[in-house]
Amino acid sequence: xxxxxxxxxxxxxxxxxxxxxxxxxxxxxxxxxxxxxxxxxxxxxxxxxxxxxxxxxxxxxxxxxxxxxxxxxxxxxxxxxxxxxxxxxxxxxxxxxxxxxxxxxxxxxxxxxxxxxxxxxxxxxxxxxxxxxxxxxxxxxxxxxxxxxxxxxxxxxxxxxxxxxxxxxxxxxxxxxxxxxxxxxxxxx
Numbered sequence: 001x002x003x004x005x006x007x008x009x010x011x012x013x014x015x016x017x018x019x020x021x022x023x024x025x026x027x028x029x030x031x032x033x034x035x036x037x038x039x040x041x042x043x044x045x046x047x048x049x050x051x052x053x054x055x056x057x058x059x060x061x062x063x064x065x066x067x068x069x070x071x072x073x074x075x076x077x078x079x080x081x082x083x084x085x086x087x088x089x090x091x092x093x094x095x096x097x098x099x100x101x102x103x104x105x106x107x108x109x110x111x112x113x114x115x116x117x118x119x120x121x122x123x124x125x126x127x128x129x130x131x132x133x134x135x136x137x138x139x140x141x142x143x144x145x146x147x148x149x150x151x152x153x154x155x156x157x158x159x160x161x162x163x164x165x166x167x168x169x170x171x172x173x174x175x176x177x178x179x180x181x182x183x184x185x186x187x188x189x
Contacts, residue, residue: 019045023054024063033067033075084159091163092170100167104160107153114146123150 022043040051055076058064069075120126130140
């Protein structure tokens with residue numbers, strides 16, 4: 001994401017942010033474990049200790065997690081649990097139950113289309129066709145692309161399922177969002 005950006009490319013997003021704010025911005029968007037030095041460089045912070053202090057504060061508040069790196073030094077990684085619940089909360093607070101159901105249906109439409117296109121019943125079955133002798137490299141790449149998308153869709157369906165299961169309880173905790181009459185619809189409908 002930000003790995004390929006140059007210093008000049010980063011400058012606009014840093015203009016109005018303090019060093020600590022830049023560290024927070026980088027740290028809370030991590031996609032893999034990173035060292036203090038990596039975060040410091042990406043955030044364009046001159047003091048290593050400033051970056052380290054801010055990262056430790058983010059760990060303390062559960063925004064990120066500290067993990068042991070391969071080199072024996074602490075690295076900082078995303079808090080995947082927090083991200084999942086944040087995304088779940090956002091789905092519930094910004095969509096009606098009907099919207100969530102419709103998204104599940106749209107995802108399933110695409111999965112059903114892939115099943116028909118490739119003559120398979122599951123993602124695993126599609127994956128097993130990658131070694132078929134009659135496939136050329138283009139067909140294999142196309143199947144790999146569909147496999148990656150299918151996996152993402154299954155993850156999204158799981159998230160949507162959880163949002164629907166928790167919808168009523170979560171809405172009671174955060175009333176006033178969207179159409180309140182929709183929040184009383186039973187999960188079995």
